[in-house]
Amino acid sequence: MRVVAAMSGxxxxxxxxxxxLAAGHEVVGVHLALSQSAATLRESARGCCTIExxxxxxxxxxxxGIPFYVWxxxxxxxxxxxxxxxxxxxxxxxxxxxxxxxxxIKFSALLDKAVALGFDAVATxxxxxxxxxxxxxxxxxxxVDPAKDQSYVLxxxxxxxxxxxxxxxxxxVKSQVREEARARGFYVANKPDSHDICFIADGDxxxxxxxxxxxxxxxxxxxxxxxxxxxxxxxxxxxVGQRRGLGLDRSSLDGSPRYVVDVDASANRVTIGTGDLxxxxxxxGDHARWCGxxxxxxxxxxxxxxxxxxxxxxxxxAAGDGVEVRLGSRLRGVAPGQSxxxxxxxxxxxSATIASSWLERDRGN
Amino acid sequence: MRxxxxxxxxxxxxxxxxxxxxxxxxxxxxxxxxxxxxxxAKALGARPSEVVFTSGGTESDNLAIAGTFEARHAADPAxxxxxxxxxxHHAILDCVEHLVTHEGAKVTWxxxxxxxxxxxxxxxxxIEVDPGSVALVSVMWANNEVGTVQPVADxxxxxxxxxxxxHTDAVQAAGQVPLDFAASGADLMTVTGHKVGxxxxxxxxxVRRDLVVVPQSFGGGQERQIRSGTFDVPGIRAFAVxxxxxxxxxxxxxxRLVALRDRLVRSSLDLGYxxxxxxxxxxxxxxxxxxxxxxxxxxxCEGDSLLYLLDAAGVECSTGxxxxxxxxxxxxxxxxxxxxxxxARGALRLTxxxxxxxxxxxxxxxxxxxxxxxxxxxxxxxxLAV
Numbered sequence: 034m035r036v037v038a039a040m041s042g043x044x045x046x047x048x049x050x051x052x053x054l055a056a057g058h059e060v061v062g063v064h065l066a067l068s069q070s071a072a073t074l075r076e077s078a079r080g081c082c083t084i085e086x087x088x089x090x091x092x093x094x095x096x097x098g099i100p101f102y103v104w105x106x107x108x109x110x111x112x113x114x115x116x117x118x119x120x121x122x123x124x125x126x127x128x129x130x131x132x133x134x135x136x137x138i139k140f141s142a143l144l145d146k147a148v149a150l151g152f153d154a155v156a157t158x159x160x161x162x163x164x165x166x167x168x169x170x171x172x173x174x175x176x177v178d179p180a181k182d183q184s185y186v187l188x189x190x191x192x193x194x195x196x197x198x199x200x201x202x203x204x205x206v207k208s209q210v211r212e213e214a215r216a217r218g219f220y221v222a223n224k225p226d227s228h229d230i231c232f233i234a235d236g237d238x239x240x241x242x243x244x245x246x247x248x249x250x251x252x253x254x255x256x257x258x259x260x261x262x263x264x265x266x267x268x269x270x271x272x273v274g275q276r277r278g279l280g281l282d283r284s285s286l287d288g289s290p291r292y293v294v295d296v297d298a299s300a301n302r303v304t305i306g307t308g309d310l311x312x313x314x315x316x317x318g319d320h321a322r323w324c325g326x327x328x329x330x331x332x333x334x335x336x337x338x339x340x341x342x343x344x345x346x347x348x349x350x351a352a353g354d355g356v357e358v359r360l361g362s363r364l365r366g367v368a369p370g371q372s373x374x375x376x377x378x379x380x381x382x383x384s385a386t387i388a389s390s391w392l393e394r395d396r397g398n
Numbered sequence: 399m400r401x402x403x404x405x406x407x408x409x410x411x412x413x414x415x416x417x418x419x420x421x422x423x424x425x426x427x428x429x430x431x432x433x434x435x436x437x438x439a440k441a442l443g444a445r446p447s448e449v450v451f452t453s454g455g456t457e458s459d460n461l462a463i464a465g466t467f468e469a470r471h472a473a474d475p476a477x478x479x480x481x482x483x484x485x486x487h488h489a490i491l492d493c494v495e496h497l498v499t500h501e502g503a504k505v506t507w508x509x510x511x512x513x514x515x516x517x518x519x520x521x522x523x524x525i526e527v528d529p530g531s532v533a534l535v536s537v538m539w540a541n542n543e544v545g546t547v548q549p550v551a552d553x554x555x556x557x558x559x560x561x562x563x564x565h566t567d568a569v570q571a572a573g574q575v576p577l578d579f580a581a582s583g584a585d586l587m588t589v590t591g592h593k594v595g596x597x598x599x600x601x602x603x604x605v606r607r608d609l610v611v612v613p614q615s616f617g618g619g620q621e622r623q624i625r626s627g628t629f630d631v632p633g634i635r636a637f638a639v640x641x642x643x644x645x646x647x648x649x650x651x652x653x654r655l656v657a658l659r660d661r662l663v664r665s666s667l668d669l670g671y672x673x674x675x676x677x678x679x680x681x682x683x684x685x686x687x688x689x690x691x692x693x694x695x696x697x698x699c700e701g702d703s704l705l706y707l708l709d710a711a712g713v714e715c716s717t718g719x720x721x722x723x724x725x726x727x728x729x730x731x732x733x734x735x736x737x738x739x740x741x742a743r744g745a746l747r748l749t750x751x752x753x754x755x756x757x758x759x760x761x762x763x764x765x766x767x768x769x770x771x772x773x774x775x776x777x778x779x780x781x782l783a784v
Contacts, residue, residue, distance in 0.1 A: 061706070102706055109780065145779030150703060150772050 035059045036199065037147040038156045039139060040093065040101070042086030044214045044221045045158030045202055047093040051217055052201035053156045054097055061152070062094035062101040065143060067110040068232065089221050096218060106142055113137035115232055119245050122269040125298030126370025129186065129340065130230055132384070135159075136189040136322070144197055154197040159183045162203030163195065164380075171195045173324045173381040178206040185340045188374035188384035189322045239270045239278070249301055253279065256294050256306030268301045274311055274366020281305070292366070312363035315393050318373050318385025319355040327351045328382060335376040336360060338367050338387065349375050349382075356385040362398050400595035400640050400752070407597055407636035417629040418620060427631050434638035438602060441638075441645040442589065443578030450603045450621045451634050455569040455590035458603035459489035461625065462565040462586040463536060465611035467497055470533035470563070472612070479504040479531040481524045483516040483548070484734040485541050487567060491730070494536075508537070513678045514546035514735050522556045529560045537564070539571035539587075543731045543747055544677035545691025547575055554583030563609060569593050569601075573644030574688045575652070579604050586611075589641070591633065595752060596640030600633035644752075651752060655689035656682060658750050662692045662759045671770050672697050676732065676745075690750035695737070696770055699744040703773035708746075711765035713758075716747045 038050035040062045054060045064087050087103055094101035114133050121128035144155045160176035161184040173195055176182040190198065202210055214222035233241045246269055253263035263281050265271065275293040292311055295304035316336070321327070328351055335344040336358050346361035358373055367390040375382040399407075415427030432446070439446045452458045463480070470477045482494055484507040497503035506524045510516050516537050525532055535557045540547045554564045563585035568577055573594040579587050586609065590601035605611055605624065613619075617626030644651075660681045666673045676693045678686045696704060701717030708715055732742040748762065 100706070100709065102702060104702060106780070142780045146703070146776045149775035149779040150707065 034153040035061075035151060036154050036156050037061055037063050037143070037152050038099075039143060039158075040064050040090035041158070041227070042083075042089035042093075042221065042224075043158065043227060044211060044219065044224050045160075045207075046090070047158070047219050047221055048210045048213050048217075049156050049158040049199075049201045050093065050099070051097055051213075051219075053199060054099060056201075060097070060099050060156075062090060062097070062099050063143070063147075064090040064101070064103045065110075065138070066103050066105045066107055067114075067138070068107060089224070093219050093221060104143070104146065106138055109142045110134070110138055110232075113142075118230075119242065121370050122242050123246055123298065124370075125268060125296040127272040127368040128370045129372055130232075131186040131340070132189045132372050135187055136194075140190055140194040140198060144194065148197065154199055156199035156201060158202055159187055159200045160202050160207075161187050161200045161381075162379075163198060163200055170325065174203070175376070175379040175381075176200075176203045181207050183340075184376075184379075184381050185337055185342075185372070185374050188324070188372060188381050190324060191322055192325050195324055242270050243267060251301035251303065253281070254302055254304045255291075256304050256310055262305070265303050268296050268298055268303050271296050271303045272366075273368040279305060308365065311365040311367075313365075313367050313390040313392050314360040314363050314396055314398055316358040316360070316367060316373055316390045317352075317355060317388050318358065319388045321351060321354060321356045321383055321385040323351075323383035324381045325383075332377070332382070334358075334382055336364075337374050337376065338364055338371055344376060347375070355388065356383070359393070359396070360398070363392070399592075399597060399636075400643055402643055403596050403636040403640040406639045407632045410632035410635045413631075415631070417631055418618060427629070430631055430635050431629050434634045437638040437642050439604075441642045442572070442587070442604065443580045443582075444587075444604045445580075445607065447607055447622075448579070448604050450605050450625050451629065451637075452601050452603055452621075452625055453599055453627075453630075454592075454601040455487070455567070455588055456489040457625075458588035458590070458601050459487065459565075459567055460493045461603050461611065461614050462588060462605075463490060463493045463534065464497060464501075464614050465624065466534045466563060466565065466586065466609070467501070467503060468612040469610040471501075471503075473610070476530055477533040478502060479506060479528065479533060481506050481508060481521060481532055481535045481562075483508045483510065483537045485510050485514055485516065485543075485546075485731045486536065486538055487542055487569070490536055490538070490567060503533075504531070510546070510734055512736050514541050514544045514676070514731065515678065516548050516553070518549055518552035518556045521553045525557065525560050525562065529562070532560065532562045535562055535564045537566060539566045539568035539577065540575065540688050541677070541731060542570045543729055543745075544693045544735070545570075545688035546677045547571065547686050547688065550584055551582050554585075558583060563606075570688060572641065573648065574655075574690060575685065576648065577645075585609050591637040591640060594637075594640045594644040596637040597633045600630055600637045602637070647752070652684045652689045655750050655754070656684040658754055658756065658759055659689060659692050661756075662748060662750070662762065663694070665759075665763050666692075666694055666766065669767055669770075671767065673770075676735070676737070690754070692748040692750070694746045694748070695741055696744040696746055696773070697741060698777055699770060699773040700777055701743060701745050703776045704744075704746055704769055707769035707772055708762070708765055711761070711769065713762045713765055715749075715762075717745055 036053050036058045038060050040046045091101050114130050118130045160181040162174040164172045175184045229236050249267040252261045255262045271293045291305045294306040294310045331350045334349050336347040337344045347358050349358045371387050372384050374384040415423035417427040417431045435446045435449045439449050508520050508524050550566050557564045565586035566584045567588045569590045572589045585606040587604040592598045611624045663675050674695045728739045728742040
């Protein structure tokens with residue numbers, strides 16, 4: 034097959050590319066330029082948009098002896114990921130830009146361009162497994178390394194996207210990937226893992242949002258009393274379940290921890306409350322994406338609401354463009370905008386963007 | 399690299415000797431440098447004493463711009479303005495920007511006409527805004543992207559009327575069109591080795607004998623106290639051999655390249671893909687456009703897709719755009735010529751040289767239609783179609 038190996042400049046995508054080549058595919062390395070101002074060399078482990086990262090990817094391609102190109106996707110990334118990220122926060126939701134990027138950039142803009150140019154598939158260094166069924170259909174499964182499993186951020190891929198995706202690292206633990214990189218002489222073998230959000234270089238999401246949305250002072254309200262207990266500088270910077278950075282004067286409260294329990298963007302109001310208010314057992318999601326056929330009727334699944342979060346047993350059913358999920362145990366800190374990904378065993382069934390969540394007390398959990 | 403240059407360079411690599419030393423091997427190395435200087439000067443219409451060897455085009459351009467600016471500004475503080483064409487190479491543009499940002503220089507960018515031509519009238523108009531403030535005029539001999547040959551002699555004649563020195567970056571022109579430093583009236587001229595089939599990392603700045611240029615690097619003062627550094631004797635020798643051979647073969651090589659280029663351009667325009675050619679193109683002309691330059695615009699495509707597809711088909715070309723971190727940016731040359739940014743993304747720069755053959759042009763012409771089809775599909779797929 035003719036395969037584009039998406040190469041970020043990190044160790045994972047380097048080994049993924051080398052494995053595709055070793056498997057006998059015709060491989061071309063492509064680094065996505067996602068930032069419109071990539072003119073910086075950074076020492077930070079974060080991100081994947083620097084000149085240094087592009088150079089690292091190029092060096093690996095050199096070592097592998099494969100062609101290498103930089104494709105400029107900055108315009109699409111700005112529109113589909115960064116603008117969307119800011120708009121979602123402005124609407125009081127908590128987006129996951131990695132899912133968005135996989136859905137709209139890596140397995141859409143990149144994949145479509147690759148297919149148009151005559152390639153058959155895109156390979157990335159994500160930790161997830163594609164399992165081919167006897168009928169030729171493909172399933173997405175969790176990686177064998179639970180600490181690195183990235184099936185959650187790939188839960189947005191539909192059957193069509195999955196049919197052209199390769200994740201060569203899904204059957205391997207990270208330490209072995211580094212070992213393999215060293216054995217192949219990749220300079221990036223010891224490069225630190227990337228963290229957080231690639232386009233927020235310093236990790237300061239609140240600062241990033243403030244620079245784009247401005248200061249918008251508003252009230253922090255106590256859920257129990259309805260009293261104003263503080264002032265915030267913009268409801269958009271708060272996430273349901275958040276405990277740190279509330280700037281509360283503890284003496285005015287009873288001393289137990291307070292969490293964000295609601296973000297009302299239209300009123301620019303943040304409601305805080307005790308932890309017991311955070312537990313929910315019902316989720317409604319929209320923008321459902323199914324890694325195969327949509328489930329028929331009610332199915333027993335595992336539900337996960339954040340990357341590396343715990344999976345809890347649940348019942349789920351498709352409802353229009355969305356999904357209804359009833360959890361077997363309560364989850365805390367379920368924020369609108371995040372994704373709920375549904376699993377059947379290790380298989381990803383699909384995902385949806387959380388629109389609302391609530392507690393159904395009569396369900397006995 | 400030309401075989402003659404490779405032979406000269408490899409032979410010289412086996413010979414020990416620092417050309418600045420006074421012992422026997424030093425003297426013989428020095429003799430090689432001076433012979434190279436004489437041959438280079440003769441080939442380019444300059445005097446040997448006007449040749450300052452450098453590490454290549456970028457250093458020569460920087461030395462010309464910054465060195466002359468500093469000298470002229472020091473002699474007359476009112477002279478703080480550079481008159482520079484907007485279609486220069488980044489070795490000029492970025493040096494000028496540096497002087498503007500850090501040295502208080504001012505700049506008047508001279509815009510080209512839609513064919514990329516910088517007219518003497520446009521230069522005159524830029525000077526006449528305030529003639530007493532101009533430190534230097536710089537206009538390249540021929541544009542590296544679209545191949546337009548500039549009227550350097552006319553421009554130099556205009557500038558001379560105001561007593562303003564003129565630099566010309568002739569990196570692309572050397573060996574492609576006739577060059578004569580003295581006859582051009584320019585005061586400074588940049589040439590480099592690898593563009594004439596010589597080695598990488600060696601070039602020269604031709605500097606009129608009475609022009610003051612402030613050095614930009616400091617050391618032994620080997621080259622007229624303008625440029626320091628131990629002589630790269632093998633590189634210099636091979637560079638001179640390559641320039642000499644390129645200039646000598648010009649009368650036969652130029653018509654050959656023009657014929658190849660014309661067939662390439664004509665056939666591309668006739669593909670039925672709305673391909674257009676930029677700059678000045680007239681069949682048979684090797685004077686107003688570089689003989690080996692074919693620069694095409696392919697609507698609905700991104701250059702990087704074409705580049706990939708043609709590369710996979712064995713045709714090596716460039717998108718004619720500057721790369722930052724490998725990210726294609728619309729070319730400043732095309733933008734200055736008034737070509738919309740979207741159209742500029744579909745630029746394809748095909749360069750023919752002394753190794754190019756009819757078979758190469760055939761290979762390109764057979765690969766191009768399929769590549770355009772695919773590249774257009776890719777542009778539509780990414781939602782960035784024109």
